[in-house]
Amino acid sequence: MGTRWTQLNATVQAMKVAVVGAGWAGAAAAYRLQQAGHQVTVFEASRHVGGRARSNYSPKLNLTVDNGQHILLGAYSAILTLMQSLGLDLSQRLLRDDLSIRCADHSLVLRTAALPAPWHLLWGVLNAQGLTLREKWQLLRICTQLRYQQWQVPVGQTVQQWLRQGKQSDRLVRIFWQPLCVAAMNTPIDIACAQLFAHVLRDSLGATRQASQSLIPLCGLSELWCQHALAQTDLRLGTRVNTIKQETNGTYLLNEDTYHAVIACAQAPHTASLLQDLPPALGSVELLQSMQAMQHIPIATVYLELEAPWCLPHPMWLLQEDPQGLAAGQWLFDHSCLHPESTLLAVVISDAGRLQHTAKDTIIDAVIAQIATQTAQWAPPMPSVRGSELIMEKRASFAATPGLQRPDNRSPWPGLYLAGDWTDTGYPGVLEGAVRSGLRAADLCLQDYKKETCPVTHC
Numbered sequence: 001m002g003t004r005w006t007q008l009n010a011t012v013q014a015m016k017v018a019v020v021g022a023g024w025a026g027a028a029a030a031y032r033l034q035q036a037g038h039q040v041t042v043f044e045a046s047r048h049v050g051g052r053a054r055s056n057y058s059p060k061l062n063l064t065v066d067n068g069q070h071i072l073l074g075a076y077s078a079i080l081t082l083m084q085s086l087g088l089d090l091s092q093r094l095l096r097d098d099l100s101i102r103c104a105d106h107s108l109v110l111r112t113a114a115l116p117a118p119w120h121l122l123w124g125v126l127n128a129q130g131l132t133l134r135e136k137w138q139l140l141r142i143c144t145q146l147r148y149q150q151w152q153v154p155v156g157q158t159v160q161q162w163l164r165q166g167k168q169s170d171r172l173v174r175i176f177w178q179p180l181c182v183a184a185m186n187t188p189i190d191i192a193c194a195q196l197f198a199h200v201l202r203d204s205l206g207a208t209r210q211a212s213q214s215l216i217p218l219c220g221l222s223e224l225w226c227q228h229a230l231a232q233t234d235l236r237l238g239t240r241v242n243t244i245k246q247e248t249n250g251t252y253l254l255n256e257d258t259y260h261a262v263i264a265c266a267q268a269p270h271t272a273s274l275l276q277d278l279p280p281a282l283g284s285v286e287l288l289q290s291m292q293a294m295q296h297i298p299i300a301t302v303y304l305e306l307e308a309p310w311c312l313p314h315p316m317w318l319l320q321e322d323p324q325g326l327a328a329g330q331w332l333f334d335h336s337c338l339h340p341e342s343t344l345l346a347v348v349i350s351d352a353g354r355l356q357h358t359a360k361d362t363i364i365d366a367v368i369a370q371i372a373t374q375t376a377q378w379a380p381p382m383p384s385v386r387g388s389e390l391i392m393e394k395r396a397s398f399a400a401t402p403g404l405q406r407p408d409n410r411s412p413w414p415g416l417y418l419a420g421d422w423t424d425t426g427y428p429g430v431l432e433g434a435v436r437s438g439l440r441a442a443d444l445c446l447q448d449y450k451k452e453t454c455p456v457t458h459c
C-alpha cells in the first residue's frame with residue numbers, strides 16, 4: 001500500500017488538490033496553491049464564482065447586480081494584497097473614502113479627518129454633529145479603555161453587556177453602536193460577541209486612518225478579483241461535490257477522481273455533510289456537530305432603479321430603521337456616485353430574519369416610503385422608482401455569538417483542510433475572514449506537503 005504522495009507526478013512533483021467552493025475563501029486558497037505550482041481543480045455548485053459575494057443577472061431589473069451590497073475596509077489587508085498580486089488596479093476597482101457615518105435625516109454626521117491616527121478619529125468624534133458633549137466623551141472613553149485593555153473584553157460578553165459596562169447612553173447605543181455592530185457582524189447587539197466586535201474595532205477604528213477607510217466595489221463582486229484568481233485553475237462551474245471519501249492510501253475521492261489534498265470551502269453545514277462519510281478521526285465527531293450547529297442570519301438588499309441618476313454628494317447614508325416595522329432599511333448606497341450614469345440605489349437590511357415571511361413588494365414599498373420621508377429635506381428629491389428587486393440571502397453569515405466553537409483550518413483528517421468565514425478567523429462572517437482562512441488553509445497544505453514529501457523530494 002502506498003501513501004498519499006506515492007502517486008505524485010515524479011517530474012513536476014505537483015500535488016493534485018481539490019478545492020470545494022469558489023467563494024472568496026476557495027478562490028484565495030486555489031490561487032495560492034496554483035501559484036505554488038500545484039494542479040488545482042475547483043468545484044463550484046453554482047454557475048457563478050464569488051459565493052455569497054457574487055454578481056447575478058436580475059431579470060426584474062434587466063441588469064447584473066450583486067447578491068447584496070458589500071463594503072470592504074482599508075483593514076482588509078489580505079484581500080488588498082491578493083488583488084495587487086493579481087495585477088489589479090485597486091483605484092479602478094474600489095472607491096476609497098474616509099470613514100463616515102452620515103444619517104440621511106442629518107441626525108448624526110461623523111466623519112474622520114485627513115489626519116494621522118488617532119487624531120483622525122479624535123477630530124471626527126469631537127466635530128460630530130448630532131452627539132452631545134457627554135456622548136462624545138462616552139464614545140472616546142470606551143474606545144480609549146478598549147485600546148488600554150489591548151482590545152480584550154471579558155470572556156463570554158455580548159456587545160450590549162460591554163456597552164452597558166462602558167456606560168454608553170441608550171441614545172448613543174441606538175444611533176451609533178447598534179447600526180455599527182449590525183453592519184459589522186450581521187448580529188444584533190444583545191447576542192453579538194463583544195470580543196469579535198473588539199477585533200473589528202482594533203483593526204479599523206483603532207488602527208491607521210487608511211485601515212479605517214471604507215472601500216466600495218466599483219465593479220461586480222465576481223469580477224472584482226475571484227474570476228481573475230481562478231483563471232488558471234481547472235474551474236468546474238455547476239459541479240456539486242456530494243461527498244468526500246478517503247482511499248486506503250490516504251488520497252481523497254471526489255466526483256470520481258482522486259486528489260492528494262482537499263480544501264473544503266463551502267459553508268459550515270454543507271461542509272459537514274460532505275465530510276460525514278470519512279472514517280472517524282480524533283475530534284471529528286465534535287467537529288461535525290459544531291459545524292452543523294452553527295446558526296445563520298439573513299441579509300436583505302433592496303435594489304431600486306430610478307428614472308434618473310440621483311447624484312447624491314456621498315455614496316453611503318445611514319437610515320433610521322424601525323426595528324419592529326417594515327421601514328427596515330439601514331444603509332442607502334447611491335450608485336450614481338460610483339458611476340455617474342447609474343440610476344441604481346441599494347438599501348441594505350442586515351439581521352433581516354423578521355422580514356423573511358413578508359411579501360417582497362410590501363418590504364420594497366415600505367423602504368421607498370422610508371427613504372422619501374428621511375430625505376424629504378433634500379434637493380433634488382429622489383427621482384421616481386421604475387424598477388425594483390429584493391434579494392434575501394437567508395444564510396448571509398453565521399450568528400457571531402459569544403462562546404461559538406469555530407474550527408481551525410486544519411481538519412482531523414491528514415491532507416484535508418477547512419476554509420470559510422466561519423472557521424476560526426478572529427473576525428465575524430466577513431470577506432477578509434474568508435480570504436484569510438483560504439490563504440491559511442492553502443499554506444497549511446503546502447507546509448504539510450513539504451514536510452511529508454521531504455524524503456521523496458530530498459528538499
Ligand SMILES: Cc1cc2nc3c(=O)[nH]c(=O)nc-3n(C[C@H](O)[C@H](O)[C@H](O)COP(=O)(O)OP(=O)(O)OC[C@H]3O[C@@H](n4cnc5c(N)ncnc54)[C@H](O)[C@@H]3O)c2cc1C
Binds near residue numbers: 022053242
Ligand atoms: C448580502 C450580504 C452582504 C454582505 N455584506 C458584507 C460586507 O459588506 N462586508 C463583508 O466583509 N462581508 C459581507 N458579507 C459576508 C461575505 O459575503 C462572506 O463572509 C463571504 O462571502 C464568505 O465567503 P466564503 O468563501 O467563506 O463562503 P461562500 O461565499 O459561501 O462560498 C462557498 C461556495 O461553496 C459553494 N458550494 C457549497 N457547497 C458546495 C458543494 N457541495 N460543491 C461545490 N460547491 C459548493 C457555494 O455555491 C459557494 O459558492 C455579506 C454577505 C451577504 C450574503
